[in-house]
Amino acid sequence: xxxxxxxxxxxxxxxxxxxxxxSTLADRFLLHTNTIEERTFRDQVLDAMDLEQERGITIKSxxxxxHFQADDDREYIFNLIDTPGHVDFSYEVSRSLAxxxxxxxxxDAAQGVQAQTLANANLAIRQGLTIxxxxxxxxxxxxxxxxxxxxxxxxxxxPREEVLLASxxxxxxxxxxxxxxxxRVPPPASTDEGVQALVFxxxxxxxxxxxxxxxxxxxxxxPGQRVRLFNADLASEVKEVGFFSxxxxxxxxxxxxxxxxxxxxxxxxxxxxxxxTVTSDLKPCQAxxxxxxxxxxxxxxxxxxxxxxDYEALKFNISKLQLNDSAFFAQPESSVALGAGFRCGFxxxxxxxxxxxxxxxxxxxxxxxxxxxxxxxxYLRDGTxxxxxxxxxxxxxxxxxxVEEPMIKAQIISPTTHMGAIMNxxxxxxxxxxxxxxxxxxxxMITARLPLHEIVLDFYDKLKTVTRGYGSxxxxxxxxxxxxxxxxxxxxxxxxxxxxxxxxHTDRAVQRARMICERLKDAIPPQMFKIAVxxxxxxxxxxxxxxxxxxxxxLAKCYGGDITRKRKLLDKQREGKKRxxxxxxxxxxxxxxxxVLRASDE
Amino acid sequence: xxxxxxxxxxxxxxxxxxxxxxxxxxxLGESSSxxxxxxxxxxxxxxxxxxxxxxxxxxxxxxxxxxxxxxxAELNQLAGLVKGCFALAPDCEWTVEANPESxxxxxxxxxxxxxxxxxxxGVQSFSPSLRxxxxxxGSPESVGEWLSAARQHGIQRCNLDFIYAxxxxxxxxxxxxxxxxxxxxxxxxxxxxLTIEEGTRLAGQVSPASDDVxxxxxxxxxxxxxxxxxxxxxxxxxALAGEECRHNVGVWQGGTYLGCGPSAVSFDGAGRSANPSxxxxxLNRAPPVRETLPAHEQAAEILAFGMRRTVGWQWxxxxxxxxxxxxxxxxxxxxxxxxxxxxxxxxxGARPTRQGMLFNDDxxxxxx
Numbered sequence: 001x002x003x004x005x006x007x008x009x010x011x012x013x014x015x016x017x018x019x020x021x022x023s024t025l026a027d028r029f030l031l032h033t034n035t036i037e038e039r040t041f042r043d044q045v046l047d048a049m050d051l052e053q054e055r056g057i058t059i060k061s062x063x064x065x066x067h068f069q070a071d072d073d074r075e076y077i078f079n080l081i082d083t084p085g086h087v088d089f090s091y092e093v094s095r096s097l098a099x100x101x102x103x104x105x106x107x108d109a110a111q112g113v114q115a116q117t118l119a120n121a122n123l124a125i126r127q128g129l130t131i132x133x134x135x136x137x138x139x140x141x142x143x144x145x146x147x148x149x150x151x152x153x154x155x156x157x158x159p160r161e162e163v164l165l166a167s168x169x170x171x172x173x174x175x176x177x178x179x180x181x182x183x184r185v186p187p188p189a190s191t192d193e194g195v196q197a198l199v200f201x202x203x204x205x206x207x208x209x210x211x212x213x214x215x216x217x218x219x220x221x222x223p224g225q226r227v228r229l230f231n232a233d234l235a236s237e238v239k240e241v242g243f244f245s246x247x248x249x250x251x252x253x254x255x256x257x258x259x260x261x262x263x264x265x266x267x268x269x270x271x272x273x274x275x276x277t278v279t280s281d282l283k284p285c286q287a288x289x290x291x292x293x294x295x296x297x298x299x300x301x302x303x304x305x306x307x308x309x310d311y312e313a314l315k316f317n318i319s320k321l322q323l324n325d326s327a328f329f330a331q332p333e334s335s336v337a338l339g340a341g342f343r344c345g346f347x348x349x350x351x352x353x354x355x356x357x358x359x360x361x362x363x364x365x366x367x368x369x370x371x372x373x374x375x376x377x378x379y380l381r382d383g384t385x386x387x388x389x390x391x392x393x394x395x396x397x398x399x400x401x402x403v404e405e406p407m408i409k410a411q412i413i414s415p416t417t418h419m420g421a422i423m424n425x426x427x428x429x430x431x432x433x434x435x436x437x438x439x440x441x442x443x444x445m446i447t448a449r450l451p452l453h454e455i456v457l458d459f460y461d462k463l464k465t466v467t468r469g470y471g472s473x474x475x476x477x478x479x480x481x482x483x484x485x486x487x488x489x490x491x492x493x494x495x496x497x498x499x500x501x502x503x504x505h506t507d508r509a510v511q512r513a514r515m516i517c518e519r520l521k522d523a524i525p526p527q528m529f530k531i532a533v534x535x536x537x538x539x540x541x542x543x544x545x546x547x548x549x550x551x552x553x554x555l556a557k558c559y560g561g562d563i564t565r566k567r568k569l570l571d572k573q574r575e576g577k578k579r580x581x582x583x584x585x586x587x588x589x590x591x592x593x594x595x596v597l598r599a600s601d602e
Numbered sequence: 603x604x605x606x607x608x609x610x611x612x613x614x615x616x617x618x619x620x621x622x623x624x625x626x627x628x629x630l631g632e633s634s635s636x637x638x639x640x641x642x643x644x645x646x647x648x649x650x651x652x653x654x655x656x657x658x659x660x661x662x663x664x665x666x667x668x669x670x671x672x673x674x675a676e677l678n679q680l681a682g683l684v685k686g687c688f689a690l691a692p693d694c695e696w697t698v699e700a701n702p703e704s705x706x707x708x709x710x711x712x713x714x715x716x717x718x719x720x721x722x723x724g725v726q727s728f729s730p731s732l733r734x735x736x737x738x739x740g741s742p743e744s745v746g747e748w749l750s751a752a753r754q755h756g757i758q759r760c761n762l763d764f765i766y767a768x769x770x771x772x773x774x775x776x777x778x779x780x781x782x783x784x785x786x787x788x789x790x791x792x793x794x795x796l797t798i799e800e801g802t803r804l805a806g807q808v809s810p811a812s813d814d815v816x817x818x819x820x821x822x823x824x825x826x827x828x829x830x831x832x833x834x835x836x837x838x839x840x841a842l843a844g845e846e847c848r849h850n851v852g853v854w855q856g857g858t859y860l861g862c863g864p865s866a867v868s869f870d871g872a873g874r875s876a877n878p879s880x881x882x883x884x885l886n887r888a889p890p891v892r893e894t895l896p897a898h899e900q901a902a903e904i905l906a907f908g909m910r911r912t913v914g915w916q917w918x919x920x921x922x923x924x925x926x927x928x929x930x931x932x933x934x935x936x937x938x939x940x941x942x943x944x945x946x947x948x949x950x951g952a953r954p955t956r957q958g959m960l961f962n963d964d965x966x967x968x969x970x
Contacts, residue, residue, distance in 0.1 A: 528942075528961060551813030552820075554962040556794040556838050559665075560612060560853055561867035563907055564874055564893060570967050 009257045010185045011079045011215065013097055015124060016106035017114035017472060021136040025106060025168035025177075026064075026082055032174055033066035033078065035246060063201075063213055063259050064246040070182040078181065079259035081200065081215075083120075088348030089327075090476070091295050094123050095200045095275045098291055099215030099259060102130040102185030104177065105156075109135050109143035113151040113439065115413045119474035121156055130185050133158050134177060139167040150440040188217075188257030195219030195227070195280040197254070197262075198289050202272040204323030208240075210269045212262045214254065214278060217289060221262065222253035226281035230288040234271055235281045236264040269323050297329045297345025298406065298477070299352055299456050300389040302370035302499070303359070304341030306590055307579075310365055311340045317363040318342055321355060328355055333390075337499035337581050338368060338593065343390060349456050368597050371502035374452045377404040377480055391501035394487040397538040403485040405505075406452040409434075409478040412463065414471035416444045421466035429454040429462075430505065449478060451505070490516050490596075491534045492524070493584030500596055509535070513543035516596050521545035523592035528553075531586050547586075605870040607657040610852050611688060613645070613680070614863030615666040616881055619704055622726075623737025623807070624765070626799035628865035628879040629667040637881065638676055642683070644885050645862055649687040652860045655870070658691040660857075661849035663699075668724070670700035674708050681716035690717070695848040697722055697761075703740030705748045714755035720847075721752050722761040722792075728782050729775055732768045736796065737803060746786050759845060761790035766819045767811040768796050776819045777826060784830040789845040793823050794838050820960070837910050837959055854911055856904030856923050872900065899970075901926040906969035910962055914945070914953030928952070935968040 016022040030036045066078040083096045097103060103124040107113055124131055133156070135148045149160040164180060166173030201213040214221070221227065225238045240263040242250040254260045266272060274295065277288040305314045318330045329345035346352040352372065360367050371391075378386045378394070379401045388394050410431075414422055419436070423446075426433050431450035439445050450459065455475060463471045488509050490500035500520075504512055513535025520533045526548040535543035555566055580587040614628070617638060621631040630637075662684055672680065690696070697720040698713055705723070713721075725742045727733050733742075749760050762783050766776050783791055795816055798804050824834060832840035836854065839847065853859065853869075861868040861877065864884035868875045873894030878884050895903065901924040908915045920928045929936065936952055939945040944958035944965050958965055 528964070550961075551817055552960040553964055554795075554837060554960055556797050558837075558854075558907065558910055559850060560859065560861060560869065560874075561865065561876060563853075563903070564867070564876065566966070567903065567970065570963065570970060574967060574970075 005077075006190070006255070006257045007187045008074060008076045009079065009188055010076055010102065010181050011081065011100045011188060011257070011259055012102040012104060012181055012185050013081045013083050013100045013124075014104045014106055015083060015093070015097075015117075015120035016136075017108070017111070017116040017120075020106050020108040020111070020114070020117070021168045022106055023082070025104070025134075025136065025166070025174075026080060028168045028171060028174050029066060029078070029080060029178065030064065030246065032171075032178060033068050035064065035066045063244050065243045065259065066245075068178055068182065071179050072182070074182075076182050077258075078178075079215075081259065088346075088351040090119070090123065091293065091347075092201070092274060093120060094127070094291065095198070097124055097127050097129060098275075098289070099198050099200045100129060101188060102132060102181065104181070105131050105133045106136045107133065107148050107152065109137045109145060109148060110140045112144070112147050112443065113155050113413065114472035115411050115474040116472065118155055118411060118413070118445075119476075131156075131158065132177070132180050132184055133163045134166050134173075135163060136166050136168055138165050139170050139172065147440060147442070151443065155439055155445070190218045190256035193218045194283050194285040195221060195278070196285050196289055197221060197278040199229075199272060199274055199276045199278060201274055202269060202326065204269045208263055210263070210266050210272060211248070212264070212272055212278070213259075214262050215259050216254045216256055218256055218285070219280065220253045220255050221278065227262075227264065227278050228281040228284055229272065230277040230279050230284070231292050232271060232273060232276055234266070236266045239263045239265060270326055273326065295327045295347065297327065297347060298452060299346045299348055299372050299374060301344055301346075301352060301372045302333055302335065302338070302341055302390075303330075303344050303356070304335065304338040304368045304370070304499075306366040306368055306594070308339040313363065314342070314359070314365060314367070317359055317365065318344075321358060325355070327351065335370075335498050337497050337583060337588070338370075345389070349460065352456075368499075368593055370499055370597060372453075372456045373503050374406050374456060376406075376483075376485060376503060379403070388503070391487050391503050392498060394503060397486070402482055404480040405483040405485055407449055407478045407481045408452045408455055408475040410446075410448050410450055410455070410473055410475040412446045412448065412471055412473045413439060413443060414446070414467045416442055418467040418471060419444050419446070422446060422463065422471065425459070425462055425466055426450065429459050430507070450475075451481070451483065452477070453505070486537045488513055489536045490520070491532075491536055491584075492520070492588065493531050493586050494534075495584030496536075497583055497588070499593060506537075509537050510542050513537075517543045517545040519595045520588075520592055521547055523595040524586065524588055526550040527586060531584075605872040606858055608652070608655055608858045608860040608868070608870065609657055609659065610661040610849055610857060610859035611652075611656070611659050611663070611684065612849075612859050612861045612866055612868075613662070613664045613669075613684070614861065614866040614877075615664055615669040615672060615680070616641070616864050617671045618666065618668045619671050619701070620739045621737075621803075622739070623803035624796060624798065626797075626802050627667065630881065635673070638672060640885055641863075641881065642676060642679055644887075645680070646683050646687070648862045649683055652862060652868070653687045656688055656860060658689040659694050660691050661695040661697070661852060662688075662690070663697045663849040665699050667699075668701050668704060669698050670704040670709060674706070674712060677709055678712050678716075681713060681718065685716060695720055695759075697847065697849060699724065700748070701740065702742045702745040702748060705744070707748075707751045710748060710751050710757070711755050714752070714757050719757055720759040720761070721748070721757055722763065722790075723748065724763045725783070726763060726765045727768065727771075727775075728779050729771075732771050732775065735768055735770055735808065736765060749786055749788065759790065760788045761792060761847065762786065762788045763792045763794065765794050765796050766823070767816045769808040769811060771811065771815075771819075773815070773818050773822060777822050780823060780826040784826065784832075789842050790847060791827060791832060791840045792838055793840065795819075817960075833912070834959075835912050837962055851911070854908055855919070856908065872897075898926065898931060900924075902932055902970055905932060906966040909945070909952075909954050909958070909965050909969065912953065912959070914951055916951040917949075919951075932969050939965055939968050 014022045063081045068076045081096045083093045152158050196218045197214045197216040205211050223238050228235045241254045243260045275292040279285045327347050330342045333343040334340045373389050376388045378388050381401050426448045431448045433448045435447040437445045484506040486506050488502050488504050489496045517533045524547045531547040533545045534541050580589045616629050617633045618629045696718045699722045701724050827840045864881050865879035866877045875890035875892045877890045878888045945952050
């Protein structure tokens, strides 16, 4: 590609808070540039997965190449790199943005600037991208342009004159927006450093194997070439390169500034990490493109099939999910109470929910998830530190010098009227309010530091409740802090049930122990003998309930026909018993595990 | 186990003068004389057919429903059918169930005439308020009169049925019922803890009595009836020495019986056949539902349900009945039950403990 062609490439993303219309706008671009035809148009083409469409969120980024005839009579090549819309995926967002020179910042005309609008805008600004602010959904009756202008000026320091207006739904302002991309976003720059291409995503395609999404920065990449993943230090051979238009279309080569895909001889999707640099194997570049980091899960939970017979299916489906989600970690684990399952790691709460939902919905599996944990830093008396993300591996309290738990810094935007409730919530969740700022005369932005574990549990749901749905939140990791953290064990008839063990803050231990004991007391059928259900921390009992004692279990009348009836009833009970787990001589039905593990803390 | 000749006969009379709220048996609260005529006609065919597979009967039992709800002429016809169709062993026990309010001396006389030698009256409770709770019609006051009449006509053996652990019933209410029952000098007493069965009017209306109340009442029955010479010989049944209901003992011991009438069940040693629980279907000769078990499972079932009796099983009797050695068949389960304190066993046999009676479902579950 000539220097001249490169001048007409525009690489950009759309960034927005959830539901602010990002995918609708992307679809509108595809239609306007005739990249797809009206008759093949399906709402939100880029959100391929059902779950994405249903939840209205994009999980994975899907690049697409468009040809745009601008008002200056020149034809541009637009590479739109769609980004995930949630904080859990902020690393993927930042890698997608690193592949761009510009970003369209979308603000919902009725909702205004929300926490993720701000978080994503800050990511883009930090990467030096040209920002095109757009107020979307201007056709809504509730649209409040003045509010939006004020918030954009106040929070993002962007003058209102730069802001465009659009409705992705009706198509209004879309042409102007595309022209603004051509005008304002700079063309990609390149140097003679040797081959450098940024990996901003990688997916597994059952037919073609591992497909890597690339933004070429310097040099060209073509089939037959020997290439090397710089950070992974892994060499392979290029089998195919091409563009997304929007489906994969092979090309002769990828040139500087271009966005496309790469298929190599690499078979294992886990070997390709988002953020890595592809370079020439023969003449490698001196340094990798900046910003690479290995993604580490932050939240952990055990996933078990309710029916132990589903284990093999679960194993298969987890490995299938992992092919397209390198951030999803899973390794086999077994529980005395729940049988064989997996210890899984997730980027955050939403990520966990998505994985769970995909497993249970797409593969129709009934699953149990154990109490979520974060990674605790457990400092032992011998001076060493142990990372613990599973209550099973929590050392004995006598060996522990101190425990530190991961913290996050949250930015919360909400109508000012709910500020008091939010402050209370932050305190209740062991947080500290660091700063409050006015967003406009009706909205406030609160910056707070909170334990990640509280976020994982129910902070976001609570925030939505106390702000009647108007509050939004974004967060980023913010180091570790000493914490009075303990392992809570639940004992049935004196024996600990591993599936119910959890790592909790000491202030929460009694409340949680009582909640579990109460639920178990009701969920375990009455027994012939007195059975205690206890909560214990370090051997000390902090809660106790007794399972109702059965004094009789006998049929009053049993004559001819009753025998058959009774027999059938007992057969059914016996079948039910097979699905129970025997712990401490007590048969615990599956429902008890469900009742406890699916319960919130209150 | 293999099929053998029927030793006993059960006749289900599906008619009542009204349905009690706790009743889960197949019965019709109202019936026309036409329906009853059709019933007797079909019954005759069924009996003639069934009689071909009968040994001289050791026992006959008319249950229901309420056999005494039949008119005297109908009852006469029914008793006549039995005698016309079957050979009765010389000491055959012949029981007829009755309600005090639908019984009269004429019926007692004609039953005695046919050879009925045992009557069973459904009293349930003497307390008017508790009777209302369980939706029991009529008044039981006449039962003393019928017992005297029965004895006058040569029917010495009489049972009274009672229900306890009724919501609202106190221990002293129950003790009063027991004392009043004993005063009537029956030879047999059945005491049934109220079971709130699905599909009955009582279901959802009241909640069962607590286990503690149940246990107190269980013990009161042992004490009061024991003092009057009655022994608990099965979970819900008491009798004076030698007055046990032979028909039911046969059922618990895996004996064979022919069942006639809608919803009646037959057992031939190899399997059970259940007639349809619907008068019309039965009149239209809808075939019985047959259920057979593999021989060793059938034997295990007989072992299990025999444990409802206080005497449990003598190994020798069980061997004779089923051809199986109980300890080979279910040695592990018997040992577990002994360990749990539900059974005691020795060289001659095994029998439930008090706890084993109270947790009979657990005993059955292990042995099945």
